[in-house]
Amino acid sequence: MIAFFRDRDPAGRSEPEGMESTSPSTNDVDVLSSSTLAVASLATPAPSLQEETPHEEVEHQYLWRCFPDYVWSQRVRDTPSWVWGFGYDVEDSSGGRRWVCRRCIQNKNPKPRSFAEKGIQNANAHLFKGHGIRAPPDKTKSAAEKKAEKLKVKDQRSIAEVMKLDTRLPREQDIANSLVKGFDRKHFQRLLLEWIIEENHAFSVCEQGRLRQIFEYLNPLVKITDANITRTTIRRKVLSAYEMHKDKVVAALKQSCGLIHVSFDGWKSGNRHSLYGIACFFRDENSQPRKLALGVPELRTRHFGHNIAAEILDVLDAYGIQDKIGYFTLDNAESNDKAMEVIGGELGFVGSRRRGRCFGHTLNLSAKALLFGHNVEAFEEQLSGEAALSEAEHTLWRRKGPVGKLHNLVVDVRRSDQLTYLLRSIQRSEFDLSSDPRIRARQPVDLIIDNDTRWLSQLYMIRRAIILRPFIEQLVLKHRQQWEQDNRSKRTGNLRKSAREPRICLEENQLTVNDWVVLEHLAKLLGFYEDAVKTLEGDGQQRKRKGGWVGSYGNVWEVIQGFEFLLEVLEDYKQLASEIPDAEHFRINVNLGWEKLNKYYSRLDETPIYYTALALHPAFRWGYFENEWKDNTEWVMKAKQMVREVWESDYRHLQVVRSPVDDEPVAKRQRKYYNPFQAYCERTRPVLGYGLVKEEATLSDDINEDTNELELWQSSWEDGDNDVRDPISYWHERKRRYPRLSRMALDFLTIQPMSADLSCVGPAMSDAISNLGGGGLSTPYLANLATSLNYTAGCLLTLFGGPLINKFGIKWSCIIAAVGMPLSGSAYYVCAKYRVNWYLIFAKILTGFTYGFLYVAESTAMLSYPLANDRGFYLGVWSAMRNSGSVIGGAINLSNNHSDSKAGGVAWSTYLVFIAFATLSIIEVMAYGKLLDRTRWSQTKRAWISFACWLIPQAACFIWIGIEYAKLGRRKLENALDYETNTRRCAEAYLPYLIMQSTSYVCQLSLYWILGTFSTNAGSSARSGGLLRAFETAGQTVSYAINSHSGSDARIPFYVHAAILCLTVPCMVFLIRLVPEAPAATDIDAEPVIEGVLDNKQVT
Template sequence: MPQLNKRSRTASSRASSNPPSIRSSASPSPSAGTSQHQPSNVPTAQSVTDRETEALRRFNKRYDVTKLSAEDILVVQQKKWKSDVYKHFKEPVIVTQDDGTVLYKFVCNVIRPGISPSSVSRVRHDDSTSNLSRHIRICNPKVLAPGTGIEQFAHGSTYNKAHFRFLIALWIARRHRPHAIVSDPELLQLFRMLYAKVEVPSPSTVSRDIREIFLMSRANVAAQLQAHVGRLHLCIDGWTSPNVISFLGVTVHYMDTEATEGAQMRSFILDFVRLLHNHTGKYLAKQLSQCLREYGIEKKILGITADNASNNDTLIIEMESLGGANSSQTRVRCFAHIINLVVKAILSLFVTKRSKTPTNGAEDANPGDEEDDLNAKDDLDEAPEDGEQDGDEDPDGMPGQDEDEYEEDPGREADDLRLVEAAVAEAGEDEDMLGSDEQLIARHAVSKLTQLAKRVFHSPSIRHDLKTQCESCGITPKQMIRTVATRWNSTSDAIARALELRLAINKLLALSKYDQPGKKGLRRFKLFDPEWVILERIHPLLQKFVLATKIISKTNTPLIHQVIPVIDILTENLQQTIDDRSLPKMVRRAAKRGLTVLNKYYSATDQSVMYRIAMLLHPRYKAEYFRRQQWEPAWIATALELLREQWTTYYKPKPAVAVNRASSQASTATTSVEDTTMEDLFFKRPDAATSVSVDALEEYLASPTLPSINDPLPFWGSQLTATTGQYGLARMALDFLSAPASSTDVERAFSRGSLTVTKRRHALNDESVRSAAVIGSWAGLKNAIPEVEIVKMFSDKSKRAKTSNVYEEGDGAANAIEID
């Protein structure tokens, strides 16, 4: 796209003495927000001053108004608007007057219940912000002096029943509060202290309101996604709520290049789809396809990220047959889940398989009470008691960890076990690495740690004694970490914490009151030196995977371009461990199992175009990375062929039409819906019709790599407005590089669900769970929830309810009864 030089202001914006200009107008308002601003004194073309005429001529030439649509011109202009004043207004509305003058109507973001929002209009060829700034000064109230707020509120309250009702519903949904909280006497007392005539909705009304907000907001979200210029990605996963309702969680991810604050990654919950039948891949695909059709985005999906469960393999295949995208070629396997499988393979030699039926005398055989110890306070005297865990959201806007998040998922655990066992069995094991004695030692070590951590957590006296021993050893007192089957890396974390507390643990178990046989004592949990040695030797290898999981699980950070480099680093670490004959055979054997599983899923990246294309479109890597990693030339050629195929099919600009033909066909050429191609639908931009003398992709591939570029998204975002003519290539790069590498965001979405459906809220139905969880995510999106329309709907409902209560008086006239 050609770079547009910054245009100077028109003379009318520099000289206040000039006659009224068509650049902008706003009628004064006697009070902030109480009158609708309308364009006024807009002159005809004959009355425009010479300077304004020149400014208009320059604008028309610069933006080529004969070829670009009004919408395209606005998009280009918005990229140049840097002032913060625009944040005070919604997206400008294009208004074309009878004389052909094009205005931008800026509608104020400030919501005043019962009052139409104010607006300021400005001709599009003027970038002056003076009238917009003047509106903001009028609109924004002055900061009150301390102590004057409640006095002014008492004399002139802005309470509005419908708006209050909206805010209550939004608060309860977003902060995971029970509906019945609106009946709490203390809360009602607080409300009435602020406004005596406040009308608080009932719990059942709140429940209905949340569902109404969801239904009205869904249309807004759908419209935003449909209008997005580019492709969308999905993360999917199944979840069963604590009240045993099954859902398919769906999150959507994309690079928003139209944001006023610059290119931003967007990710949020799209929907919770109710599942009523067995979770077969075919059934899941049908439900997901229906969901996408409801939002009108079934043709905009590029990547689908899911874990490695077998039903997801079927789902991806079925999505293609149902008219979705080329799902099998653009599938992304959750990399965090792959890392977890590798760690499970490594630790499979250290962990005894859990028996289906606990044996007599087995202690704490049921791990169902296992919860998050990593996030608990380190002070051993302050371990959380039952029911005290805080469920509020953390500063990043996501829910805090909740124990329901770590409830067991037997189906997933069984799937993971099958995947690990199949990979290990297929590869076999070296005879020289077998060692039954070492395996027994390793299993004893992990088993002892697991049982001891449970005993410490559930006993205040043991916690206190462990804290005392930590202090005597000069160790910062911390809790031992319990292993959780559904908590990734929990065993690795438990081993790391135990090694950190080794001296204190040994001194604790040596105390006379614990150094006793039988269940009351802790002697049987004492680790011997060979057991500590095994843990010390396996710990460095496990920590590499803990770090990889943390990196790949960051919120709003796609990192699909890092999957292959991280796999290469982990492969190298595993191979070094296998080759190190100074290590115990048990550790080398465990590393071999991990490498077997990692290689299996490394090979699976060849089934998708996403990974290799993302690598090639990273300016730091390109094909040079594959050469450094000694890929076979045929493999590199295949990756480049896939890249070129996607480029030419969907993104490469069409050749320019000859000038003499363009002039004769400009007024008659039309394109029917049937003739619209994929690139017309997603990627049409002003530079699409420009002459392309050099293939942008080939030019990019031939250029040197850029080692200083760590994050490719800002780099390609800057290319969208550069003069290099690389818009199509930049759009392609942003589409592929914005795909999430793991499905951890959808797991976080289930945290919202778990906070909504707690152990004491099992009466919630599926629609209530769905609406509350999704609205909690949408509340952080700009313009997702149509507050004005919703408040108006609530107000209209309230009026209808009041006017239905009438009585006859005098001559029979009906009078509405206002109920306070």
């Protein structure tokens, strides 16, 4: 797990001068040595090949990869600034000299900082703020360093000053000395670190101002000694502790006296990192079961079995335990089959024989079949996961029978404050009417909403609904009465025709008496599932439980019993379901749940895990199979054969060392059972002793090596074997008597039946890596060129898009467009990682043609689908969806470039401003769309208003930008105009751009709305929309083409755009004058309707 962070550690690498940097707020900031000053007196020379060490060669390769157009500086002259000792001196083809931060290169920063020779004072500030490197005493300090020193001097007070002690008085002097001696700075930091780790807090919690104030209030020495730590310090200390203690973990695993079992499972973190948690389970030197999290590697490739196996094998190799690997507990994902095949091939065993299946995952599949029937996966995919249900989702749930109808009811109640408070008031009224003081003291409770299709959440929802059933029925009745009262005409006394009856009041959504009967049976049936999963969910370690009894949960020998117990319960419910009237869903789903459970029960013999664990439990032995499967002798023979094969092949001839055994008595079984499944396990214990030999009378502690320990033990018994509750301790006591069989028993009895322990790794890891980001192209010019070619291809396609859409239809046009999307994404990835530029150009040209189909298809749908008075709203939704990409893109750039302020990357505050404007644009276009639908104005008047809404601010912004360019001329900035570094200049330069960006969506929405006023036919809309998109893509082509050359004059795009705006004004005036006063009754040129799109006439 820590290795995942170590590869991304931006700290902990030393400078050539041997210094280690920390945060500027600490006392350990770098101080320059005299040798450094001597080096800094001259520019850093280009190192010769003979002088380069392997480490330096790697650094130089990374330097040139980040700065491909630069070489070592050819001019060596005096450079008095001390910062040159911490940077590389490079120059471009024009002779422009730059300082590149050596620490950034050593840390492999994806955006290493660099500054022009004339702006070297910025490098001074960067070294202090970015790496905590201070200037030498006799050299110029940056403004940030001076400010930090002033604050430190201002806050630096002694304990005597803070506590107002007069140290001239002996007594108060002793108090001051006692306070100083009583505070251990390192111990405080260690306690703080342990608290953050144990409570799973974010590392940044230690930097919270309020928390630091509490520390300083409790002991002023926290501030005086600068004992507070930063998130970077915590991360460094955690990595240091990991490296320090890793060898101890490796040693403990190697000293394990048996096999090491493994579980792994994958999940995706909130910021899209695909992680695999890996845990191991082993026995320590005292044969007690233990567990460890070995790692959380990231899977950067596709989730194929061989890719998963490679990550798992790397982690196992890092701990050196390949030769001790035992069995695996995994879920039922198909990729795990291939992963186990690869792992087994590498480690020398048959993967399928070593693969156990997570019992909890199997129960989940059976329970979902019981609840939802066929095609559960397809049903889940059709749900959006939103809190409020759409009509389509409401129908999907209703088709799932009583559970689906209850789900709809709960969602409607929970999303309505009115219904929620009404339900509470009904309960409160009922409680107050009771004569029982305990009932009157009750508090109303809410319905529990289920979590998509997770079966335990459905169980809790059903249980709460059954408790609230009388109140729910009153709720529906009162809500209907209130709705009728609100929607009854005062004149006629009848319900208004426009009134829409609430969904929970509709007859088809009502829970009938039979539905409630089914829900009650489901609650009881799923309760048995809950008992089984909770009993088998654990780590197999003996602990004191509630009620005072000592025992373990998560015992692998109870898996077979779990299957038998639930299959027996389902058999009973098959009969019961046939007697319930109108319970078709319930009858079918009970059978489906049984089939799913039986499918995996029949696959238990793919591995010897479960038969061996149960057969080597002293209370069950062969007797369990012979009693429970007496009608299936083939099953009994199969189970015995598998156990004997493992014994003969892996353990009978095993070399063992006899060791002394503790005399601790074996724990006996509990006398009280807490759920029906535990009672079933106790009931199926066979009665031992009949036909067996009592062991004490015939056996000694020493058994000949040729003795078959398995058969000997199976044919003998001891007093109390039938009551053994802890078989691990039982076999630990018998290691001397049965040295090989005890090893086999302990190996199998410590296998985990479920992989639930991995679920605790996910949330912590998701929080821990939430600030990691990715890289991209280092300059925008290649991307701009590729995008320009993309729009060129799109322009060519959209010119003929109308006829093509009319031919293929919208559905197939969207499918064609979707084919190109993965190609475009892969092109940027390949270009950024492998520098394959031609692939990016090729992919963008090809996807330009496929995107052309999408451009015309979406414009056709948006022009022809909405009704005339709703067109503005739907166009606003469409524009908002497109604008959401700007918000996401800005957020990604924020994560990538938040530490940059050079040209090509700006600081985090600038991106926050951009994201805020993009978010406001979404709200803006939604409101603007509603404005266009206002019927109080004619269409012509609305067209003029829309024209003014975007023309006036855009014209003002062009004037503003012209003034700014007049100020700057042809000068290029070494630093980006950044909100954090230069707030006023940033606002002056970027504000008009942000205004134009937001109003451009208003402009686009207006154009489509105006086009929609001329035609309601899909065929003509396809042609007019295609021509509009052709001109739009042509403009994008010109824009990106101009900006694809690094040496282009920045004023040229401005002149081009200004000229286009001037040409647009008369064209728009001419177009608006043609807009009809009312919605078009006929089409300009009617054509047949496109496949999959209804025109307005058909809708009405």
